[in-house]
Amino acid sequence: MLQKKNLSxxxxxxxxxxxxxxYLSFPLIYPSSGSSNVNANVVVSSACFIGISxxxxxFGNMAPTSxxxxxxxxxxxxxxxxxxxxxxLEGTTWASGSNTFAVGxxxxxxxxxxxxxxxxxxxxxxxxxxxxxxxxxLSPSTSNTVxxxxxxxxxxxxxxxxxxxxxxxxx
Amino acid sequence: MNxxxxxxxxxxxxxxxxxxxxxxxxxxxxxxxxxxxxxxxxIGGSASLPFTLINGGSKPLSFKIILPTLNTIPNSTTxxxxxxxxxxxxxxxxxxxxxxxxxMPSNKNKPGMHWSGILQAIELSNNTISxxxxxxxxxxxxxxxxxxxxxxxxxxxxxxxxxxxxxxxxGLLYYFIIKxxxxxxxxxxxxxxxxxxxxxxxxKSRSKTK
Numbered sequence: 469m470l471q472k473k474n475l476s477x478x479x480x481x482x483x484x485x486x487x488x489x490x491y492l493s494f495p496l497i498y499p500s501s502g503s504s505n506v507n508a509n510v511v512v513s514s515a516c517f518i519g520i521s522x523x524x525x526x527f528g529n530m531a532p533t534s535x536x537x538x539x540x541x542x543x544x545x546x547x548x549x550x551x552x553x554x555x556x557l558e559g560t561t562w563a564s565g566s567n568t569f570a571v572g573x574x575x576x577x578x579x580x581x582x583x584x585x586x587x588x589x590x591x592x593x594x595x596x597x598x599x600x601x602x603x604x605x606l607s608p609s610t611s612n613t614v615x616x617x618x619x620x621x622x623x624x625x626x627x628x629x630x631x632x633x634x635x636x637x638x639x
Numbered sequence: 640m641n642x643x644x645x646x647x648x649x650x651x652x653x654x655x656x657x658x659x660x661x662x663x664x665x666x667x668x669x670x671x672x673x674x675x676x677x678x679x680x681x682i683g684g685s686a687s688l689p690f691t692l693i694n695g696g697s698k699p700l701s702f703k704i705i706l707p708t709l710n711t712i713p714n715s716t717t718x719x720x721x722x723x724x725x726x727x728x729x730x731x732x733x734x735x736x737x738x739x740x741x742x743m744p745s746n747k748n749k750p751g752m753h754w755s756g757i758l759q760a761i762e763l764s765n766n767t768i769s770x771x772x773x774x775x776x777x778x779x780x781x782x783x784x785x786x787x788x789x790x791x792x793x794x795x796x797x798x799x800x801x802x803x804x805x806x807x808x809x810g811l812l813y814y815f816i817i818k819x820x821x822x823x824x825x826x827x828x829x830x831x832x833x834x835x836x837x838x839x840x841x842x843k844s845r846s847k848t849k
Binding site (some may be wrong): 514 | 668669670671672673674693695708757759761764766767768770771772773774775776777778779780781782
């Protein structure tokens with residue numbers, strides 16, 4: 469009786485050990501083959517850019533009371549952005565040494581005009597309501613145009629006058 | 640070596656190509672991360688938000704900041720702004736996040752008051768013009784909104800109040816405990832004195848009977 473019991477106990481231990489060893493050695497004999505996946509992620513933020521061309525406007529020689537048609541083209545380009553941008557504008561007073569004339573003598577328009585016709589420029593930043601469409605992967609560069617005109621007021625002292633116009637894109 | 644027409648044309652072509660590449664490889668592209676900056680600042684406190692500028696170009700880009708000039712509201716004190724950097728340079732292909740903080744004065748301001756303005760980042764350029772005309776410069780702008788919220792009480796005041804409340808509660812507990820403990824002692828003393836009296840009277844009566 470005791471011998472049988474011992475035999476069955478030994479067999480039990482033997483198969484138990486074999487089972488445990490098989491379980492432990494399975495990954496070693498059959499290592500997991502193929503590829504492991506590494507998840508990558510990126511958060512793309514919304515952005516807009518600005519690039520204006522040209523970087524100066526020349527109105528040439530103008531007599532007092534004369535006007536330059538609102539047709540001087542400036543292109544504002546968003547190269548690489550992904551949302552629409554609004555064009556904002558502001559300017560400085562025309563100055564030639566100590567002589568000046570008003571910033572509002574310069575006007576702008578979203579469309580080219582055959583006369584002096586547009587919105588007067590101001591010294592504070594103003595939303596022009598001219599929008600640059602959102603660039604896309606297929607069309608990564610979008611732009612819009614602003615046309616400028618100028619009227620020299622009567623009585624303006626002769627001189628070489630300059631002004632600074634600032635373009636700002638907002639999104 | 641004689642240059643013929645083909646040589647000249649090919650030289651012109653190569654020169655044009657190099658000029659094109661030089662111009663196009665040295666461009667600046669100033670940008671910003673989209674979204675409005677809406678500040679909710681408690682009266683007497685402040686609030687901060689990030690403003691991220693991007694240089695998508697191939698050369699470093701220098702800029703200056705113009706802080707917003709907010710609209711004025713009658714019978715109020717206009718909030719003031721500060722920014723972590725008023726100017727700087729962004730490397731090519733880089734980004735720079737500035738921290739914009741608004742301070743909400745407590746004087747005259749009420750919850751719900753709202754101000755708006757424009758935060759500007761202007762690219763510093765050396766654009767010039769020969770003769771008369773307009774010099775153009777470029778930048779990015781951000782619409783800024785500021786709303787006043789009701790003032791938040793100082794945590795120190797709350798802490799002081801809590802400590803005071805604890806002291807009062809402990810004081811009351813101590814007072815009542817002392818009272819409860821002292822009363823029985825007093826009563827027991829009275830009882831003891833009464834017992835002594837009765838014992839004495841008993842002794843006296845016994846001695847009298849003897």
